[in-house]
Amino acid sequence: MTVLIEAQGLTKQFGSHVALDHINFSVETGRIVGLIGPNGAGKTSAMRAILGLSSYTGHLRVLDQNPRRDRAKIMRDTCFMADVDVLPSWLRVDQAIDFYAGVHSGFRRDRAQAFLAKSQISTTQRVRELSKGMKTQLHLALTMAIDAKLLVLDEPTLGLDLLARRSFYDALVNDYMDETRTILLTTHQVEEVDNLLTDVMFIAKGKIVLNVPLEELATRFVAVSVTPDALEAARAERPFYEQRAIGKRILYFEQPDLSKLTLLGEFHTPSVSDLFVAKLSGTTA
């Protein structure tokens, strides 16, 4: 596997505010990485640095290029979809296809048209006449047709209804993703993507709080439902988060001693969204 994105000591400051604080991570080919964090955590700053859209300090390589200097080269193999309203409203669908075909050497017009044929979009429509869902479909059609190695999605489904969100992620997995592609995405709706991701990266206050492949999640984290009488014993095992539930508490452990925990109560692997809450709410509630 090749490393597609590599960041070491990546830092971004706006005046005295530190948006990214010396973060290190790498993303390999074939992964679907979810960059998850609360508002203002630094997700967008990280994406913009990766795409060469903003300045930064530290070491950063994307597709073997320096993003700050070679944004245009990175964009030959990268597609960036910020939330839906970035398509220029005056652009006509056929113009968008012509323009992509003109500036992207690997653009496959037939593929874009085939994808659009499945939608309600006609080629003579302007972007301003399309609904939010249709705009996303158009952007996705253009993306599919350039064979991008790296797809960067910043809140791609913001403002879409449930059906449109579902069909967006379906298209992503079925029509786009294969072992040569890589996706980096941010979203607030964690529960919608947690069965899609291969890796999760939690970011808070400009630092990476957790960076783990999903297959390791089960061995690393355990949530135990504990009845009040076993609570003291369970707390002795040092959970990093406690969640109140009816008649019991759910305690979260990182790299626990399973032999001890089995005696305390029922346990399960936490979902990504549970883990997100647990990790980012700080220590014991």
Added chain:
Amino acid sequence: MKNYQWLIRREIWENKAIWIIPAALAVLLVLTSLFGTLTGDILLGGSSASPGNTLTLSGKILLLSVSSVFVILLPIYSSWYLLDSLYADRKDRSVLFWKSLPITDTEVVLSKLLTALIIIPFVYWVIANLTALLVAFIVAVRAGAAISGAVWRLDLWLQIETLWIYLIITAAIWYLPVAAWLMLVSAWAKRAVLLWTVLPLMAALLVERWFLGGQIFAQLVLNRIFTGFLPAILASRGDSDTFVNNPAPIWSMLDPRGFVSSYSAWVGVLVGVALLYGAIQMRSRRIE
């Protein structure tokens, strides 16, 4: 080169006013020539001319006045276009779309500059010509055989075309620093582009006047924007009345050698290139 072609096409898609405004003007002029009264200079050839030249001059005046309306409108639109060029897509956030394409910021900035200095003037030239043809035809039909001979003269048309080409090339050189300044503001300002175009200049002029007691910068700016262009490119040094009413062919009044060897034209180019560099840098930094 392929990227430039597509970027320029994009400018024409986006800014339909590039051809709609001159087309509307063309319709207006044609209607005027159809229904207006044909009097004054157009028929008489200018009061100051000697009787022998009357007809020659009336054709020239007619064609020059058609072109001049377009020439006056052109810089007003181009300035507005440039001021909006690197600002509009930041305002509506579509800059994120454009920046997700494999196109460098230099290509974007230069394609917009090229559109303003060459493509838009070329469109105006073509539409001015079509208008002149129509207007000349209408006036010739309405005013009769006498003026028809004065209007349908190949050498007169060639003079007008030469003047257009000469104006487009010299204006592109002379106004490069102005265009680059507008682009720099357009790439930099977060709002109120027009205000930011004028404000720093005003501030510089006032500082110069109050604290340095001079007017050199003020003179330079005024000369560059308003008063300097025609004297820099014409041998007759500016007086528009002698320019129009002079029976000599137009090309005898142009001074390309004087312009090319003038120091102020090329200092302007240097300043323009520096400002353009700034605009490209700003474009690569600002996305909102």
